[in-house]
Amino acid sequence: MKTELYLLSAHADREVGPPWDQEIQRRIETDPVWAREWQTHQKVKAALAGLKDPAELEASQKQVRDRLEAFIEIKQNPIRHENTRLNFVRLLTTAAVFGLIVGGFGYWMGSHAASASASTVAEVHVKLPANYTPPLNGDSELIKMTSFEGSTR
């Protein structure tokens, strides 16, 4: 039966135990389909057995071993810089100084900056004549005057 033909391969590999191995052997000897398949598998096994170990095996084994030994050596003895700690301190110091400079400059800039915000209002107390009405906008803010009204001072 064709569905059991796959057991031929297992039989060739001695992977079929009794009583099935005897049944398979009987079919090989009596059934031409089984006999043909058996021949095929035997020839393929022989062809595969002809492939010896690759000639490069020994050389490759040595080459890979050398690389692995280098890898293990680096793992066990990592490269350490003698001035690592000193460099770290230097880095921190530089960062701190730079931060002070930038922060100080920023503070200086901020203290001298003229606010252009319309919402910032300077409070000025002036004495005006009773009959003078200063021009104000909708937010009760003095509108900028472009001319000096000397007579009203």
Add this chain to the structure above:
Amino acid sequence: MTGEPGDYNDFSKVYDAWFPLLFRIVYRMTGRRDISEEVAQEAFIKYYERRDILPKDEGLKYWLIRVVRNLALNYEKRKGRERRAVERHFHEPTHETGHEGERALVREETIQEVQAALLKLPYNLRIVLILKEYGGFAYAEIGKMLGITEGNVKVRVFRARNQLAQLLGKEGT
């Protein structure tokens, strides 16, 4: 299996014991020495990094085989992507069209022809055949390593040999 070391804690002994087997398997899977070295090296690096938690008995052998199996599969996939990219670019197939379909009986094959035929097998058939023929593993062991049933292994070995027979023109008359 020959070469099994008594002390699995010794990396060097493990390497000497299992490198030939791993290299042989990957070489038959890929046909390339450089890939075989790379895969074997990667497997042993993984072993070195995990040696304290890995099994120390037969389980280690199966673990190493699974690692090289996965790495070889990654190579296979990468090779397939590269081949498809070349085919798309040049609009022509890149695989060899030598003896496919020929039914002439060949009495003596060169090593290269058999190796080339092996490489033409689908990956899932090739791996079981190689583990059987060149690893010397039993079907049950192969099933355990690949996560498939023993029955599945038997079917795949059968199909692999049948396809190989067609590729080599060895079908019986």
